[in-house]
Amino acid sequence: xxxxxxxxxxxxxxxxxxxxxxxxxxxxxxxxxxxxxxxxxxxxxxxxxxxxxxxxxxxxxxxxxxxxxxxxxxxxxxxxxxxxxxxxxxxxxxxxxxxxxxxxxxxxxxxxxxxxxxxxxxxxxxxxxxxxxxxxxxxxxxxxxxxxxxxxxxxxxxxxxxxxxxxxxxxxxxxxxxxxxxxxxxxxxxxxxxxxxxxxxxxxxxxxxxxxxxxxxxxxxxxxxxxxxxxxxxxxxxxxxxxxxxxxx
Amino acid sequence: xxxxxxxxxxxxxxxxxxxxxxxxxxxxxxxxxxxxxxxxxxxxxxxxxxxxxxxxxxxxxxxxxxxxxxxxxxxxxxxxxxxxxxxxxxxxxxxxxxxxxxxxxxxxxxxxxxxxxxxxxxxxxxxxxxxxxxxxxxxxxxxxxxxxxxxxxxxxxxxxxxxxxxxxxxxxxxxxxxxxxxxxxxxxxxxxxxxxxxxxxxxxxxxxxxxxxxxxxxxxxxxxxxxxxxxxxxxxxxxxxxxxxxxxxxxxxxxxxxxxxxxxxxxxxxxxxxxxxxxxxxxxxxxxxxxxxxxxxxxxxxxxxxxxxxxxxxxxxxxxxxxxxxxxxxxxxxxxxxxxxxxxxxxxxxxxxxxxxxxxxxxxxx
Ligand SMILES: Nc1ncnc2c1ncn2[C@@H]1O[C@H](COP(=O)(O)OP(=O)(O)OP(=O)(O)O)[C@@H](O)[C@H]1O
Ligand SMILES: [Mg+2]
Numbered sequence: 001x002x003x004x005x006x007x008x009x010x011x012x013x014x015x016x017x018x019x020x021x022x023x024x025x026x027x028x029x030x031x032x033x034x035x036x037x038x039x040x041x042x043x044x045x046x047x048x049x050x051x052x053x054x055x056x057x058x059x060x061x062x063x064x065x066x067x068x069x070x071x072x073x074x075x076x077x078x079x080x081x082x083x084x085x086x087x088x089x090x091x092x093x094x095x096x097x098x099x100x101x102x103x104x105x106x107x108x109x110x111x112x113x114x115x116x117x118x119x120x121x122x123x124x125x126x127x128x129x130x131x132x133x134x135x136x137x138x139x140x141x142x143x144x145x146x147x148x149x150x151x152x153x154x155x156x157x158x159x160x161x162x163x164x165x166x167x168x169x170x171x172x173x174x175x176x177x178x179x180x181x182x183x184x185x186x187x188x189x190x191x192x193x194x195x196x197x198x199x200x201x202x203x204x205x206x207x208x209x210x211x212x213x214x215x216x217x218x219x220x221x222x223x224x225x226x227x228x229x230x231x232x233x234x235x236x237x238x239x240x241x242x243x244x245x246x247x248x249x
Numbered sequence: 250x251x252x253x254x255x256x257x258x259x260x261x262x263x264x265x266x267x268x269x270x271x272x273x274x275x276x277x278x279x280x281x282x283x284x285x286x287x288x289x290x291x292x293x294x295x296x297x298x299x300x301x302x303x304x305x306x307x308x309x310x311x312x313x314x315x316x317x318x319x320x321x322x323x324x325x326x327x328x329x330x331x332x333x334x335x336x337x338x339x340x341x342x343x344x345x346x347x348x349x350x351x352x353x354x355x356x357x358x359x360x361x362x363x364x365x366x367x368x369x370x371x372x373x374x375x376x377x378x379x380x381x382x383x384x385x386x387x388x389x390x391x392x393x394x395x396x397x398x399x400x401x402x403x404x405x406x407x408x409x410x411x412x413x414x415x416x417x418x419x420x421x422x423x424x425x426x427x428x429x430x431x432x433x434x435x436x437x438x439x440x441x442x443x444x445x446x447x448x449x450x451x452x453x454x455x456x457x458x459x460x461x462x463x464x465x466x467x468x469x470x471x472x473x474x475x476x477x478x479x480x481x482x483x484x485x486x487x488x489x490x491x492x493x494x495x496x497x498x499x500x501x502x503x504x505x506x507x508x509x510x511x512x513x514x515x516x517x518x519x520x521x522x523x524x525x526x527x528x529x530x531x532x533x534x535x536x537x538x539x540x541x542x543x544x545x546x547x548x549x550x551x552x553x554x555x556x557x558x559x560x561x562x563x564x565x566x567x568x569x570x571x572x573x574x575x576x577x578x579x580x581x582x583x584x585x586x587x588x589x590x591x592x593x594x595x596x597x598x599x600x601x602x603x604x605x606x607x608x609x610x611x612x613x614x615x
Contacts, residue, residue: 054570057562082572094567098585098592104571107581111572143585160571 002069002085002167004030004053004200010063011045011052022048024225025064030168030200037211037236038204040222041244046204047091049222050172053202054088055081068168083112085167089157089174091204096144101156102126104144105163112164129162132192134185150177158189165193168200175210187213208240223247264478264508264542269326273337276330285329285476288504288536293443293472294331295389295417301334301365306386311353314343318367324395325423325449332421335365335393344370346378346404352595353378359386359416368394372404374427379405379595384441389417400427400454406434407594408448411603412441414469419445426486428454436492437591438465438473439606445474452483463492464590466583467501467533468610474504477522481515487549490522493590495583497610499532506538507553516547526557527583529611580611 011023022045030036040046052059053066055078066073068084076084096104105126110116117125130137133155145153154174161169171190175183187210193199203214211233219235221228221244228247229235267285268275277283279291279298291298318341327333346353357366372378376399384390398404410418418441426432438444450459459479467473479488494503505524526535539553560579568578584607591603609615 054566056566077575078566078569079572079574079578082570088570090567090570094563096564096567096582096585098588099581104568104581107573107577108568108571111574111577164571 002032002200004086004168005065005067006053007067008064009049009052009061009066011048011059011061013048013059019060021062022225023052026226028202028220028227030202032167032198032200033194034218035194035201035203035214035216036218036220037216038202038220038222039206039236039239041248044222045225046222047172050088050091050170050202050204053086053170054078079111082166087161087164087166087169089154089161089169089171091172091176093145093153093157095146097146099144100141101144102140105160108160108164126163129159132162133159133189135159151179151182154178154186155182158186162189162193165197166199167197168202169193170202170204172204173206174203175205175207183210184213190214208236211236221247264540265480265510265512267328269328271322271327271333271336273330273333276333279330288502289443289445289472289474293417294419295443296363297331297389297391297417297419299363301338301363301391303338303340304359304364304366304390305361306357306359306364306388308342309356309358311344311355311380314345316341316343318369321367321369321395324397324425325421327393327421328447329421331391331419332393335367335391338365338367341367341369344368344380346370346372346376346380348373348376350376350378352381354381354383354596356383356385357390359384359388359390359412361388364388364390366390366392368392369397370394370406371397372399372402374399375401377403379407381407381409381594381596381599383409383411383599384418385411387413387416390419392418392420392422394420394422396422396424396432398424398426398430398432398457401429402427403431404433406432408434408436408446409594409599409603410436410438410441410444410446411606414440414442416441417443420447422446422448424448424450424459426450426452426454426457426459429456430454431457432459434459434461435590435593436463436465436475437594437603438463438475439603439610441471441473443472447476447478449478449480450488451480452486455483455485457483458487459489461488461490462590462593464587465492465494465503466496466587466607466610467494467503468497470500472502472504476506476508478508479510479520481509481511481518481520484515485517486515487519489520492524493586494524494526494535495529495587496526496533496535497529499530501533503534504536506540508540508542509551509553510542511544511548511551513544516545517549518551519549520551522553524555527560527586528558529579529583583611584608
């Protein structure tokens with residue numbers, strides 16, 4: 001049983017007008033196997049939270065802690081966090097020209113496992129994972145995310161999730177831009193990874209439709225840089241019906 | 250980290266006014282006071298600026314014809330002392346490319362000092378061909394290459410510099426593009442102590458287009474210099490120049506001087522030139538100078554970009570977020586960056602060999 005704790009997290013970014021506080025005291029605890037959904041208006045800081053957990057250098061933590069099984073995550077570089085078992089499926093995955101998906105996946109797997117995977121079983125595993133996500137095998141020879149459609153990029157994120165087997169995954173709007181079939185395929189990938197690794201999931205989304213496939217144990221309403229309300233799955237239904245008006249003043 | 254980037258500005262010497270001659274006595278001794286040689290001290294040339302003898306190494310692959318260079322010079326003329334000395338040797342290797350021939354590899358293997366070698370490459374009308382000039386070996390070699398791209402033809406010339414650590418090469422490569430022709434020039438400079446390439450493109454007819462690509466990687470005390478020049482002397486032609494470099498080690502030095510001249514007659518020209526350098530370590534020096542001279546207002550578009558130094562933070566973060574340590578992430582980005590050009594060679598063996606060499610250099614094994 002692993003535990004990811006976020007305590008009183010304050011995060012700022014540098015802007016042309018000086019430092020701007022975006023997260024204003026986030027508290028959140030996720031245990032192995034749990035699924036937490038985060039919903040909140042545009043600009044409320046959801047991606048900022050996701051990036052801060054993953055250690056993006058643009059975001060400065062000014063107060064608070066992130067602990068993974070009691071270890072101070074904030075002292076770790078982004079790659080150390082990944083090797084410690086954290087994964088971020090990005091809202092906007094980055095293109096890496098000239099590096100093939102297969103080379104990238106093998107390099108990442110080697111970094112995370114600490115040794116190169118045995119070639120044959122690895123090729124088989126990648127192939128199976130791609131088939132499950134209905135990704136054409138031609139993707140493995142294309143450059144990372146280059147020229148991928150929005151939905152293809154998201155599938156590629158979940159492909160990595162399944163292959164890298166983290167303990168905790170933050171999914172930042174993985175459902176945005178997916179058609180109905182892709183939504184189901186991608187959700188099944190997340191569920192497979194969760195079962196296989198007893199993974200804790202932090203699912204950032206604007207829509208309840210993904211919650212039909214990935215059932216949240218908890219729903220957090222995120223407003224103005226912090227959690228404004230917490231509840232069970234029924235909270236998501238209410239947000240969809242009523243919007244965020246009652247949290248905004 | 251030292252970065253050198255200059256805006257377009259006025260070039261120190263207008264490129265169009267550079268003197269051309271087949272006679273070595275018309276050129277002064279090589280000096281860093283001369284714009285052409287300002288980054289490259291003569292000591293690094295292993296005597297190429299003194300006397301040359303005709304190439305005694307091996308040429309394997311493509312079939313060649315030996316002839317004198319009396320009828321040469323329609324495409325380009327020497328613009329420096331070394332090239333004029335090559336010319337003075339009087340011999341040329343002729344490569345004739347016909348329709349339906351496709352790819353030809355020529356391995357140019359040198360092992361002696363102060364060697365001069367001249368080529369004339371002719372791509373006949375309607376022909377579509379690729380020529381790979383793979384430079385290997387040691388010693389010092391000065392080359393002059395004329396490339397005749399006939400009307401309506403399509404030619405790719407790839408010049409690979411994969412020489413030993415102590416080798417020196419200079420190469421002046423002139424191409425003239427016929428009406429509606431298409432020319433692609435790819436340069437990959439990886440191995441050699443001193444590498445200096447001056448590829449020049451001019452036009453003999455309207456509707457032609459040229460793409461000039463380059464990839465280079467300097468480490469140790471390598472000096473790698475490229476000076477592409479596109480002379481838009483004809484209307485309605487287009488050019489796209491893109492060179493990418495990587496540097497590692499405090500003594501590595503690269504130079505890119507990209508000249509584009511749009512003459513009065515060259516209405517409807519479209520051109521873009523770009524140079525990007527990634528510096529893996531502090532102290533490495535990447536000089537990058539784009540020069541755009543425009544003599545007519547009637548052009549379709551002209552632009553340039555030059556950037557040296559920084560890696561893209563988002564790319565590095567993405568790789569790090571997948572467990573890959575920062576240094577390895579940078580190496581991966583460099584490999585991809587150069588592979589975008591290398592993957593266009595079209596020969597899996599050569600591509601693998603070059604990528605393996607880049608990997609060895611990145612890991613400090615070469
Ligand atoms: N460099 C920056 N300069 C100024 N403001 C910034 C900067 N980076 C982020 N912000 C602001 O921080 C706020 C939070 O952004 P964030 O991307 O975390 O929102 P979000 O909740 O993920 O929104 P969305 O639902 O649209 O994805 C936004 O108002 C954004 O404009
Ligand atoms: Mg967001």
